[in-house]
Amino acid sequence: MDSFNEAIPQLIDDAGWMAPVLFIILHLIRPLLFIPVIVVCILGGYLFGFFYGTLYSIVGLSLMSLVFYKLINLFPFFQKRIIKLKQKVFKDRLLTIGQVMILRMMPFVHFHLLSLYLMDMTKTYREYMTYSIGGVIFPSMLYTAFGQGITELPWYLSLVFFVLLAMIFSYLGKRGTAVYKWGKFFPSKVYERS
Template sequence: MDEKLAIVLSYIQSGSVFMPFMFIAFHVLRQLLFIPVIVVCISGGILFGPVLGTIYSIIGLTLSNLCFYFIIGKFPKTRDKLFLLKDKLFGNHKPNSSQIAILRLLPFIHYYLLSFCLMESNKGIKHYLYVSFLTNIPLAFVYTVFGHSIANFSPTSLIIILVAIMFLLYLVRDRRNVVPWREFFRYRDKG
């Protein structure tokens, strides 16, 4: 086993021209292997450095979202499960793209649930891919650049970061209140 790992590491360190393509393909295949997005982004930072690792991760995540867009239509039961999970987590509220970009930073929120929310709010593949690209940038940047540092944070600092992210989610929320027609006139008749 150690020999195989040594061979893989020496191949990676040799700087093969195909390594970026293999890494991007690994991002796409990651969903089939049930490997978390964060692990792949951190490994991109280790293999390619913070700048190239971030760029390759953004490309890989966007291609992964493109595959998800086509695959989810072929599996209606999975789509229905994601819809139920979305309703359970968000209720009637549809998160906007800024909120999804921030929620993607939280490791315990399902990545493809957020992609499903993007699909529902963006009609058409072109706009979906554009918004997916934009919402993948913070995720790829944070976990590629700061991946090693996050592992060394104390529990207190992690809680502070999570509270700050939740506050940021509150700040970027949609600030509109929808009152159903009947409810509006019911309150108006009373007053």
């Protein structure tokens, strides 16, 4: 096992610039392989370390959001399948952007289902991408840095973590279905730039 652990960094060094590109492509084909986001982010932390693993995961997940947006608009049957899944999982429940961000941190919650919610909440492609990129930053950091630790926690600590996230999710839902504007957090000059 030690020789395997030593061989991985050497393999990454030998791959050079192709290693990050292949990792980002893994994020893009991840849905086709039925690999959860958390697994790929943990892998990024293991292969590239916290900083680069997080950076590559943010790029990969942001590109995945872009691809999803384009696919939904190009293929109506794909959109119908995701909408059917949305109705099955959440019925007619309205979610806030804050709740979608919390759900993004929960492992095994369907990434594209949450992207569909973001599409419904936003009016433009730019606004959708802004929230999508903002919504993958913290989960990428969390899973890259602490993902391995979370999966190795005893079952009762994992349960406490998920109960805490569920409580935050519920609290944000009771505050109403208000949409948070990106412009509240950043000056309007930065927001209006193209």
